[in-house]
Amino acid sequence: MNEHFFESRCGLKFFFRDSPASSDAGLAPVVCLHGLTRNSEDFVELAEHLKPSRRVLALDFRGRGRSDFDPDYRNYFPTTYADDVVEWLNHLGIGSAVFCGTSLGGIVTMVLAEQAPELFAGAIINDIGPEVSMVGILRIAQYVGKLKPAENWDDAIANTKIMFEVAFPDADAGDWDLITRRTYRIGADGKPVLKSDPNIGKAFQELGGSPPDPWGLFEQLGRFPLLALRGETSDLLAAETLVEMAKRVPSLVTCTVANRGHAPWLNEPDALAAIDRFLASVP
Numbered sequence: 001m002n003e004h005f006f007e008s009r010c011g012l013k014f015f016f017r018d019s020p021a022s023s024d025a026g027l028a029p030v031v032c033l034h035g036l037t038r039n040s041e042d043f044v045e046l047a048e049h050l051k052p053s054r055r056v057l058a059l060d061f062r063g064r065g066r067s068d069f070d071p072d073y074r075n076y077f078p079t080t081y082a083d084d085v086v087e088w089l090n091h092l093g094i095g096s097a098v099f100c101g102t103s104l105g106g107i108v109t110m111v112l113a114e115q116a117p118e119l120f121a122g123a124i125i126n127d128i129g130p131e132v133s134m135v136g137i138l139r140i141a142q143y144v145g146k147l148k149p150a151e152n153w154d155d156a157i158a159n160t161k162i163m164f165e166v167a168f169p170d171a172d173a174g175d176w177d178l179i180t181r182r183t184y185r186i187g188a189d190g191k192p193v194l195k196s197d198p199n200i201g202k203a204f205q206e207l208g209g210s211p212p213d214p215w216g217l218f219e220q221l222g223r224f225p226l227l228a229l230r231g232e233t234s235d236l237l238a239a240e241t242l243v244e245m246a247k248r249v250p251s252l253v254t255c256t257v258a259n260r261g262h263a264p265w266l267n268e269p270d271a272l273a274a275i276d277r278f279l280a281s282v283p
Contacts, residue, residue, distance in 0.1 A: 001017035001018060001019040001040075001044060001047050001056070001058070002017065002018045002019070002020070003015070003016075003017060003018075004016055004017075004018060005066075006088060006091050008084060008087055008088075009087065012062055012067065012068040012070065013067065013068050014059060014060065014062070014067045014068070014084065014088060015040070015059075015060045015065055015066035015067045016040060016057060016058060016059045016060065016088065017040045017041075017043070017044075017047070017056075017057070017058045018055070018056075018057055019047035019048070019050075019051055019055065019056040019057075020051075020055050021050075021051060021052070021053055021054050021055045022051050022052050022053075023052065023053065025053045025054075027053055027054055027279075028054075028096045028097050028098050028121040028122075028282070029054060029055035029056065029057055029094060029097050029098070030046075030050060030054050030055070030056045030057070030097065030098045030099075030100050030279075031057050031058075031059075031085070031089070031094070031097040031098070031099050031100065032046065032047075032056060032057065032058040032059075032100045032101075032102075032105070033058075033059065033061075033081075033085065033099065033100070033101040033102070033104075033105030033106075033108050033109060034058070034059075034060075034061065034064070034102055034103075034104070034105050035102045035103035035104050035105060035263060036103060036104045036140065036144065036200065036204070036209070037064070037144060037163070037183075037194070037196040037200060038064065038102070038103075038182075038183075038196075039060045039061075039064045039065030039066075039182065039195055039196070040058035040059060040060050040065055041065070041182040042058075042102065042182060042265070042266075043056065043058040043100075043266065045265070045266065045267035046100070046266045046267065046272075046275075049267075049272055050275075050279075054098075054279065057092070057094070057097075059084075059085065059088055061081050061084065061104075062075065062076070062080070062081070062084060063076055063196060063197035063199070063200055064195060064196045064197070064200075065195050065196075066195075069197040069199070070197070070199075073197075073199035073200070073202050073203045074203065074206075074207065076197070076199065076200050076203035076204075076207070077203065077207055077209075077211075078104065078107045078108050078111050078209065078210070078211050079111055079115075079211055081104075081108045081111075082108050082111040082112045082115050082116075083115075085108065085112060086112070086115065086116050086119070089119060094119070095118075095119070096118075096119060096120070096121045097119055097120070097121060098121050098122040098123065098124065098279065098282055099112065099119075099120065099122075099123045099124070100123070100124040100126070100266075100275075101123070101124070101125050101126065101128070102126040102127065102128070102263050102266070103126065103127060103128050103236070103262065103263050104128075104209060105126070105128075106125035106126060106127075106128035106129075107128060107209065107210060107211070107214075109123050109125055109221065110125070110130070110211075110214065110217040110218055110220075110221050111211055111217060113217065113220050113221040113223070113224065114217055114220050117220075117223070117224075120224045121224070121225070121282055121283070122224050122225035122226065122227075122278070122279075122282040123221055123224055123225070123226050123227070124226075124227045124228075124229065124275060124278065125221075125226070125227070125228050125229070126229045126263050126264060126266060127229060127230055127231050127234050127236060127237050127262050127263035127264060128236065128237055128263070129218065129228065129237050129241045129242065129245050130214035130215040130217065130218035130241075130245070131214065131215070131238075131241045131244075132210070132236050132237065132241075133235055133236055133237070133238050133241075135235045135236075136234070136235040136236030136237075136262055137236070139166070139235060140204070140236075141204065141205065143159075143162050143163050144200060144201040144204050145198045145199070145200060145201015145202055145204070145205070146201060147159045147162065147163075147194070149191070149193075150184065150191060150192040150193070151191060152191070152192070153180070153192060155192065156180050156183070156184040156192035157176050157177065157180045159183075159184075160176065160179055160180040160183050160184070161176065163183070164179060166233075166235065166261040166262065167231065167260060167261040167262055167263060167264075167265075168260070168261070168265070169233075169259060169261070170259060180192075182195075183195060215248070218245065218248070218249070219248055219249060221249075222248070222249030222251065222252060225251070225253075225278070225281060225282045225283070226249060226251065226252050226253065227252075227253045227254070227255065227274065227275065227278040228242060228245060228252055228253070228254050228255075229254075229255050229256075229257055229264055229266075229271055229274065230242050230254070230255070230256050230257065231256075231257050231260035231261045231262055231263055231264050232256050232257060232258050232259060232260055232261075233259075233260065233261045234260070234261050234262045234263070235261060235262055236262040236263070237262070239256075242254055242256075253274070253277075253278055253281075255270065255271065255274035257270055257271045258270060
């Protein structure tokens with residue numbers, strides 16, 4: 001994926017990845033939005049899979065990856081991220097896209113459907129809905145912004161497992177090294193440092209992560225072609241919530257990803273097959 005920066009009106013620099021399609025089929029690009037402490041690297045495999053026919057764009061939210069950290073942690077909130085996405089897509093001249101949001105990125109996708117519906121050709125939301133389980137929220141609250149500093153790479157891997165072991169029960173040593181490399185970078189002192197601003201934890205504790213009327217936002221998103229993925233053992237998106245989502249939006253397409261918690265990586269064969277079928281149906 002090609003790597004780029006753009007500077008927003010607020011003065012922050014944002015990093016994004018751009019994977020052009022191998023052939024110009026005139027299809028709407030896929031715009032990928034990551035989870036709470038994640039970054040655009042999470043979509044490298046998905047971009048490679050979609051490359052034959054779809055351009056894939058992935059943004060690092062403010063405070064993540066290679067984008068600038070915000071000096072005011074109160075800006076770490078879905079409505080601010082949605083504003084950033086609109087400015088970014090305007091900068092690129094993107095008039096219509098299929099949005100693919102994992103966890104927080106799915107919440108931002110719902111906000112975007114209200115703020116900028118003209119941008120939507122369709123949407124994929126990954127292991128998130130308008131209602132989240134308190135079990136998952138409490139688990140996330142135990143680590144976000146609270147991990148011990150990593151003195152070495154083994155410490156970094158151990159911290160990464162604290163965050164994501166529940167999601168990937170079959171991950172091997174190579175998988176954990178890869179996930180950790182997408183979570184940590186080597187700092188100036190030679191020690192691993194998180195690629196996300198620790199103040200995200202402060203915002204999560206004080207501000208929460210959901211905008212008002214999440215069911216209303218979800219139902220507005222349901223005006224567009226919509227796929228919802230859920231990890232089979234997810235502790236954030238309950239199976240009952242997914243059923244209720246399908247009742248409220250009868251056109252919703254759903255897929256449960258086997259042997260995954262929160263959240264599927266989107267490189268799983270059943271997830272990719274569901275995404276392929278869904279994209280083929282988007283007008």
